[in-house]
Amino acid sequence: MQKAYLNRLAPDVRALAEDLEYALGFEIIVKVSQHLPRRAADEPGGLECEVDQSGARIVIPDPDWFPDGSVLHELFHVRRFLLEGIPLLVDNKAYVxxxxxxSSAVTYHDNCMEHLVIVPEELCRRPERLAHWERAIRQVWGTLAVTASHEADCRPGALVNWAFIEHVLPDSATRREAVTVLDRLGFREAAACFADALAPVLNDKEKLVKRWFEHLHLQPEMASLRYLNVWDNACRETPLNIVAAAARSGAQRNQRPAR
Incomplete structure (x- = not known):
């Protein structure tokens, strides 16, 4: 990471960045993009990370906007995708x-899945970030409350954001409003089932994706799992329908009676 940015970080975040760079064998680059969407009236925009098999970049909206907690969050994304080998969920360009x-929807779902794992660790390190996530989830449910008449369109967002409350912010002040919206839409049971189904597989991305798509009634053909290997400079993508077919074939072989 460029020294001008690295020196602005708290010691623990700076140490995480340096440890990641040492393990990965390259510098994590900070780059400025003024096209990042504004997420709050008092913020110029959120941070994002870009990763591929040859590097990682943290994208910021302004050279002066480099908040410590947000950088920590993006470094967790980098660690998972590049160091731990967790696959990204990406759109399948071959989808008819x-x-x-x-493409935007698949990116949204991948981010939501990752947040179920990343944000709890983030809050352990930076409890003050709770206010940020409370504000974010309050805005989401406020929007869902306004658009609650469009049931089919609301279902994925309602279930996904209920799972975030259940697994990340169980004591959220927005919980009561979320329950009210779910009841109005008739999704309360489905949302509870969705959150419960995710609990045992949060640390297995492939199984998490499978349950996610099943409960949200998403087409597996629309997405792929992308595995990045920075040491071999390699990228492998497997469409979800192929992953699902292989899993079914393996299950059938295991069920064949012995002769």
Whole structure:
């Protein structure tokens, strides 16, 4: 990481960045993009990370906007995808109904899955970040409350954000409002089942993706799992429908009676 940015970080975040760079064998680059969306009235925009088999970049909206907690969050993403080998969920360009909205939706779902694992650790290190996530989830449920008449469109967002409350912010002040919206939509039981189904597989991305798509009624053909190997400079993508077919084939072989 460029020294000007590295020196602005708290000692523990700076140590995490340096440890990641040492383990990965390259520098994590900070780059500025003014096209990042504004997430709050008092913030110029959120941070993002970009990863591939040859490097990692933390994207910031302004050279002066480099908040410590947000950098920590993005470093956790980098660690999972590049050091721990957790696959990314990406859009499958071969999907017959592909369009830019499909790509955005897949990115959204991957981010939501990752947050179920990353944000609890983030809050352990930075308890003051609770206010940020409370504000974010309050805004989400406020929007869902307004659009609650469009049931089919609301279902994935309602279930996903209920899972975030259950697994990350169980004591959230927004919990009561979320329950009210779920009841109005008739999704309360489905949301509870979804959150419960995710609990045992949060640390297994492949199983997590499978349950995620099943409960949200998403088409597996729309997405792939992307595995990045920085040491071999390699990238491998497997469409989810192929992953699912292989899993079914393996299960059938295991069920064949011995002769």
């Amino acid at each position: 109904r592909w369009n830019p909205c499909v």
